[in-house]
Amino acid sequence: MSVQVTTPALLPSGHDLTPSKRRLYEVAIELFGQQGYHAVSIRDIATALGQQSSAIYFHVSSKQDLLYELAVIGHQAHYEALRDAVMDAGADPRDQLTAVARAHVRQHLDFPSLARLTNRELRALSSEHHQAVVAIRSQAETLIVDVIQRGVRLGAFPTTDPLLDAKAIGAMGMRLPEWWTPDSPRSREEIIERYAGYALKVVS
Secondary structure (H helix, E strand, C coil): CCCCCCCCCCCCCCCCCCHHHHHHHHHHHHHHHHHCHHHCCHHHHHHHHCCCHHHHCCCCCCHHHHHHHHHHHHHHHHHHHHHHHHHHCCCCHHHHHHHHHHHHHHHHHHCHHHHHHHHHHHHHCCHHHHHHHHHHHHHHHHHHHHHHHHHHHCCCCCCCCHHHHHHHHHHHHHCHHHCCCCCCCCCHHHHHHHHHHHHHHHCC
């Protein structure tokens, strides 16, 4: 019996996009992720879409704004996934941290191309755009710190450095899109559960 390998999605759901703009985003994610932001021109994106460069400017004012819009989508979807995980996890700090770690890993496995783009190309954003995106990223980090700090107050976690722990948990998930594929020797669910276990060990 053959096993069907599912291709990871490029964009999270919940965005009211026209088919043409969705396709623009998807092509930009693939090209920026494969070649890097600076190596890709608007003409390259238009060529991949089978369009003239002028057609791209109907949707975005510049390549920089295109990168910014994608970075916001990626970071906002990640933060919302973590927030929802905590809200659904109940009051136990261990359950909350497990849920947050699962959500963090799941976002990076489900949308690897978008995750690679948002993590690698953050430095390519303008100062104003960079600050706006980092503010969203900081919300996600603060959420993890808050969960750990609450666990410390309740005696669930013996750690003495919740901030460093949160950064370590975040860094673990960020590397997954660099090596994991659906045909890797470890399944998506195996990795999610194993990394959730690692998160609990970090605060122990």
